[in-house]
Ligand code: NAP
C-alpha cells in the first residue's frame with residue numbers, strides 16, 4: 001500500500017435522460033463546439049439532446065462532425081484550429097472512443113497553437129504539459145467500451161511512427177460525463193461486442209497490472225461482474241436501455257481503473273492490428289487477451305481465479321466467449337507480426353505486466369494468437 005494515489009476528477013451522471021435532467025452540468029461556458037463522429041452523434045440521439053439543451057439555454061454552438069475512427073494527430077490539430085476560429089470556450093465530445101479522444105487533443109490544440117518554428121510543435125502534445133490550460137470538456141459516450149470519459153489519455157494515430165500512441169495529462173480529464181443507455185441501445189451488435197471486450201480488457205489488464213491497488217481491484221472486479229452477467233446478451237444482442245446503461249457504467253469504471261494503473265501489453269500489441277489491418281480496437285485486444293491471461297495465471301493463479309469468479313466463467317469459457325464474439329476470417333503472416341513486435345516492445349506499459357516480457361515473449365504471444 002505504499003505510494004497509493006487515486007485521482008478521478010470527472011463528475012459522472014448516469015441514467016435515462018441524464019443530459020436533459022442535469023443540463024446545467026453540461027454547460028461549461030458561453031460558446032460550445034461539439035466534437036463528434038460522422039454518424040454516431042446523430043444515430044445515437046445524443047446530438048439532438050445536446051443541441052436542444054444548448055438552444056434552450058441560449059448557448060451558441062458549432063457541430064464539428066469530422067472525426068474518423070482512430071483519429072490522427074493532424075485531424076485533431078485541424079479541430080483545434082476550428083475551435084479557435086469559432087471562438088468557443090468549452091467542448092462537448094459525443095461518440096465512441098475516437099471522438100472522445102479527439103476532443104481531448106482538440107481541447108489542447110485550441111489553446112496551444114502548434115507551429116513549426118514556435119515553442120509548441122505538433123508532436124509536443126505527447127509531452128503532456130502545456131503552457132495554456134486545455135478547454136473544459138463534457139463527454140457523452142455512444143459506445144460502452146473505451147472509458148475515455150474517465151481517463152486522462154487520448155490515443156492518436158501517429159503515422160510518423162506507424163502506430164497509435166497515447167498522450168496523458170490530468171488537464172484532459174472530462175469535467176463531466178453523461179451515461180445514458182438510450183445512446184447505445186441501437187449499436188450494431190459487432191460494435192457492441194468489440195467495445196464491451198475493450199472494457200473487459202481494461203478491467204482485466206488493470207486488475208492484473210503491477211500498479212493495481214486495493215481500490216482499483218475492488219472497482220475492476222465490479223466491472224467484470226457486470227460484463228460477465230451480460231455475456232449471453234453480448235453473444236445474442238437482446239439489449240435493453242437498462243442493460244446498456246449498466247454496460248456503460250462497467251466501461252466507465254474500466255476507465256477509472258486504467259486511469260490509475262494504465263494498461264498492459266494487450267493494448268500496445270493490439271495497436272499493430274489496428275494500424276496495419278484496420279481491426280477495431282476492442283477486437284484487437286480480444287484476440288490477445290486469452291493468451292495474456294494464461295501467462296498471468298502462470299505467475300499469479302489466485303488473481304486469475306478472482307477474475308473467473310467475478311465474471312462467472314472459467315478462463316477456458318472466457319476464451320470461448322471471446323471467439324464467439326469476435327468472428328474473423330483474415331489470416332496473418334509471420335513477417336507482419338515480427339514487425340509489430342519490434343514496435344510494441346517499445347511501449348511503456350510493457351513494464352506494468354505481471355510477468356517478464358521481452359521481444360521474444362511478444363512474438364510468441366502474437367504467434368500463438370494469430371498464426
Ligand atoms: P469508435 O472508433 O469511436 O467507433 C467505432 C464505430 O462505431 C464508428 O464507425 C462509429 O461511428 C460507430 N458508432 C459509435 N457510436 C455509435 C452508435 N451509438 N450507433 C451507431 N454507430 C456508432 O470506437 P470505440 O471502440 O468506441 O473507440 C476506439 C478508439 O478509442 C480507439 O482510437 C482507441 O485507441 C481509443 N481508446 C481510448 C481509450 C482511452 O483511455 N482514452 C481507451 C481505449 C481505447 P462514427 O464514425 O460515426 O463515430
Ligand code: ZN
Pocket residue numbers: 146198201202267281
Ligand atoms: Zn482499450
